[in-house]
Amino acid sequence: MDGVELNPFSREFQEDPYPVYRWLRDEAPCYHNAEIDFFALSRYADVVEASQQPQLYSSVEGTTVERINTRGMLPMMIHMDPPEHDVNRRLVSRAFTPRSVAALEPFVRETAQGYLAPLADGGGGDFVEQFSALLPMDVIMELIGVPRADRNELRHEMDTALERSEDPPYITGEAIEAMAAMTVYWAALLEEKRKAPDDGLMSRLCEAEVSEGGETSRLSDEEVIGFCSLIGMAGTETLTKLLANAVVLFGRWPEEWETLCADPSLAAGAVEESLRYWAPSQYQGRVLTRDVEVHGTVMPEGSRVLLVTGAANRDEREYEDPDRFDIGRPTHLAAGFGHGLHFCLGAALARLEGRVGLQEFAALFPRYQVDEAEACRVHQSNVHGYASVPFAAG
Secondary structure, three states: OOOOOOOOOOHHHHHOOHHHHHHHHHHOOEEEEOOOOEEEEOOHHHHHHHHOOOOOEEOOOOOOOOOOOHHHOOOOHHHOOOOHHHHHHHHHHHHHOHHHHHOOHHHHHHHHHHHHHHHHHHOEEEHHHHHHOHHHHHHHHHHHOOOHHHHHHHHHHHHHHHOEOOOOOOEOHHHHHHHHHHHHHHHHHHHHHHHOOOOOHHHHHHHOEEEEOOEEEEOOHHHHHHHHHHHHHHHHHHHHHHHHHHHHHHHHOHHHHHHHHHOHHHHHHHHHHHHHHOOOEOOEEEEEOOOEEEOOEEEOOOOEEEEOHHHHOOOOOOOOOOOOOOOOOOOOOOOEOEOHHHOOOOHHHHHHHHHHHHHHHHHHOOOEEEOHHHOEEOOEOOEOOEEEOEEEEO
16 A cells, blocks of 8 residues: 555545554554644554553644644633543533433433334434434433424534535634534523523533632633533534444444344444444544654654544454454453543443444344445544435335
8 A cells, every 4th residue: 555644634534444544553553644744543552552641642732633722712621631631520420420321221212212213114214314313412412401492403513513624724614603603502501501590411510619729619601611512512423423333334244233133232232343343533632742752753742643543443453353343242442432531421321322222223123224325424534424324124
């Protein structure tokens, strides 16, 4: 593969990044793209090790390859290092305790059934627009306290905000407008919640207290808005792509789908394998706080470094037969939800939604076909997934 490059904005790469990942792991495990100006770690051991060093591999300049001025953005936990990160994570994590997540299963199952019933009646449809985008949207926005009438429009703004072009400056005008529209929406919703609090996360955050250095304080409006924006987007986008990726993968590996249909308890393993095989989040961007040498290559202080979990999850140094989709694969420390300090806060909720979503889909569609020729991918710098997946029963 002469002239191989890792360009997260390339449409060809977004279609199938895995041949590039194999080349990176074998030939350039510490890769440098001089044109876009970033380094990339692609082997499992390197990605996990770097993920465990948040002070060295810092998140304060954003988590994508395109550098953003986080000082001009709403404060978000994903852009924080310790100790600020730790204080804020403890606060928000109260909504995602194992007990809190487990209590959501009846609501998740009922919501999944409600969206799948019309698809069963019609013999198929668009898996994304009619199911996988709507299930996580309703779950996370119900948690936050977003009115039902606002949810779908807000979801489309989220999708647009993440879209990227193939050419610099990569962030499109439409994406910038969508980011601004979301900020305006969250601010207006916060004003409503302060006047009429409810049991949603936004209202609870308004009342929450943060302790640091012996002093107790409340979150600012900007911090509340930042939390809700981050959780709303992450809680919708990741599961949307995970479920859609899974249904396409099962279409390619029908024997695995038959296995799942015969034993729905295997859905939890199917979620893990889908997450490993086609990770919705392909990498995590970091910035070095000092020089680091990896595999003989020196990455200078201040360098942008991508921890490419999408490549790490297919590393044959860690996984046996990594290019096989196998829902019975033994339990393993997967990096699909990140690792270390920034491990995905909503991972347990995403796993619950994924398991329930696959079980309910299997109950109604023991046989189905995906029209991959008509399926459309998203074009986002660090997301691997679909905007549309037409399918039919039978």
